[in-house]
Amino acid sequence: MKRNIKYSLILLAVLAQVSCNNWLELEPPSGLTREEFWQTKEDVEAMLSGAYSIMAKMDNLFFLYGEIRADMVIGDINQGDDQKKMAQNNIYPDNGLANWNRFYQVINYCNEIIKNAPLVQERDNTFTDYQLKGWMAEAYYLRSLTYFYLVRIFKDVPLILEPSETDDTDFYIPKSEEAVVLAQITRDLEENRNFAIADGYSTLAENKGRASKAAFDALLADIALWNFDYNKVLEHVSRIEANEDIVLMPSGKWFELYYPGNALESIFEFQFDMGKNQSNQLYGLTNRNSYNYDPSQTALEMFARLYAKELVRGEDASIKRYGDDDYIIWKYVGSAPDGNTIRTGTLQNSANWIVYRLADVLLMKAEALSQLNRYGEALDIINLIRDRANVGSIGLPNSATAYEDAILEERALELAFEGKRWFDLLRMGRRNNYARKETLIEVIVRNVPSTQKRIQAVKLTNPLGWYMPVHEDELERNKNLVQNPYYIN
Numbered sequence: 155m156k157r158n159i160k161y162s163l164i165l166l167a168v169l170a171q172v173s174c175n176n177w178l179e180l181e182p183p184s185g186l187t188r189e190e191f192w193q194t195k196e197d198v199e200a201m202l203s204g205a206y207s208i209m210a211k212m213d214n215l216f217f218l219y220g221e222i223r224a225d226m227v228i229g230d231i232n233q234g235d236d237q238k239k240m241a242q243n244n245i246y247p248d249n250g251l252a253n254w255n256r257f258y259q260v261i262n263y264c265n266e267i268i269k270n271a272p273l274v275q276e277r278d279n280t281f282t283d284y285q286l287k288g289w290m291a292e293a294y295y296l297r298s299l300t301y302f303y304l305v306r307i308f309k310d311v312p313l314i315l316e317p318s319e320t321d322d323t324d325f326y327i328p329k330s331e332e333a334v335v336l337a338q339i340t341r342d343l344e345e346n347r348n349f350a351i352a353d354g355y356s357t358l359a360e361n362k363g364r365a366s367k368a369a370f371d372a373l374l375a376d377i378a379l380w381n382f383d384y385n386k387v388l389e390h391v392s393r394i395e396a397n398e399d400i401v402l403m404p405s406g407k408w409f410e411l412y413y414p415g416n417a418l419e420s421i422f423e424f425q426f427d428m429g430k431n432q433s434n435q436l437y438g439l440t441n442r443n444s445y446n447y448d449p450s451q452t453a454l455e456m457f458a459r460l461y462a463k464e465l466v467r468g469e470d471a472s473i474k475r476y477g478d479d480d481y482i483i484w485k486y487v488g489s490a491p492d493g494n495t496i497r498t499g500t501l502q503n504s505a506n507w508i509v510y511r512l513a514d515v516l517l518m519k520a521e522a523l524s525q526l527n528r529y530g531e532a533l534d535i536i537n538l539i540r541d542r543a544n545v546g547s548i549g550l551p552n553s554a555t556a557y558e559d560a561i562l563e564e565r566a567l568e569l570a571f572e573g574k575r576w577f578d579l580l581r582m583g584r585r586n587n588y589a590r591k592e593t594l595i596e597v598i599v600r601n602v603p604s605t606q607k608r609i610q611a612v613k614l615t616n617p618l619g620w621y622m623p624v625h626e627d628e629l630e631r632n633k634n635l636v637q638n639p640y641y642i643n
Contacts, residue, residue: 218240219251230445328634385522471485532561
């Protein structure tokens with residue numbers, strides 16, 4: 155890209171043609187046919203910008219899928235009915251959050267680029283190999299990231315690697331197993347990583363918002379951790395650690411992660427700027443006037459052990475107290491880089507959505523090390539993150555369970571409300587043939603009203619219920635799809 159991916163977008167005319175109800179439709183602007191549209195490198199750049207744009211506008215979904223079924227967030231009076239049912243694990247195929255429409259919009263845009271960009275190079279002699287391979291690498295990255303979300307949310311999903319250019323029967327394919335999807339995206343990432351940009355967010359402004367080599371490494375590490383391939387996690391994280399452009403933010407500058415964003419610690423984040431009418435949906439979900447989502451009692455208790463004005467991550471950082479007993483999620487609402495000034499006006503909708511940052515991948519590494527019984531090395535990383543947060547070092551017994559619990563809590567505190575918690579709990583619950591399934595159930599049900607605890611515990615007993623159903627509209631449209639087993643009557 156020639157400039158920041160800020161989503162005012164070259165492709166606005168294309169985006170206007172995308173129906174929320176039919177992601178198969180992707181019409182070029184001005185009534186052009188596809189053959190007429192794919193002529194210049196600017197067309198490829200526009201389509202790539204469109205893919206980034208659609209995915210950025212899913213920031214609310216990343217928050218919801220990653221948080222509301224877990225224990226750190228609680229819905230307030232304005233929480234939607236679909237969200238409320240999801241939080242209660244009272245999910246049916248008519249729930250709007252079971253619709254994967256927007257995920258496949260992103261995938262279809264990426265598939266368009268992967269198929270057509272090489273053809274454009276034949277028509278545009280200014281389209282260099284460097285640009286072609288770099289932009290295609292970004293398309294592969296966004297497609298892979300989207301599929302990684304899909305398998306963690308739905309488990310088995312249709313694996314579509316060609317653009318759906320017409321609404322015909324060729325599109326209607328069955329689901330692929332989770333392992334097949336993960337193998338495909340791992341292969342795509344490994345084959346295209348070297349074509350991604352190398353510079354971190356701290357160096358070149360034009361790279362902000364783009365998937366770099368480090369972003370590839372972070373996603374590969376995350377996939378490997380989900381697959382319990384711990385040596386691969388170490389391999390991928392080591393490349394990030396070797397990147398001198400990416401370092402942990404000092405404690406006093408921790409707030410800069412969330413505003414203005416693109417901090418030294420950042421690896422990949424979706425860009426927002428309200429001043430350019432490119433606003434996130436995070437402020438609307440978490441501000442004190444919306445009454446959509448608040449920190450849960452569990453979150454307050456976890457942070458309460460750390461409360462002190464000078465601490466990073468706790469009160470006046472991740473959460474904020476209003477009055478005697480009112481708290482709100484503060485990361486996306488509140489403090490400016492000085493940690494005291496309140497962001498106001500357009501700045502409140504300008505916080506980026508961070509997909510990966512260094513503290514996240516270092517804790518991935520700690521988890522992998524602990525599962526390999528390399529406890530001392532894992533403890534060094536845990537204490538590095540704690541020291542940055544000004545909460546002091548800890549000691550732990552040499553036990554995989556002790557380390558699993560400590561890392562899970564450290565991730566909950568450090569990455570609070572960043573869309574990680576539910577997937578972290580699922581990873582713990584799935585590990586070693588569901589050996590700690592009961593722990594997952596215990597963690598989740600402590601966050602629900604006493605009248606619902608028993609019902610929730612029963613529902614969570616079956617791991618197939620940890621995934622979302624296929625939406626009824628998709629089942630009606632595609633007769634080759636079958637409902638996820640848990641939701642079959």
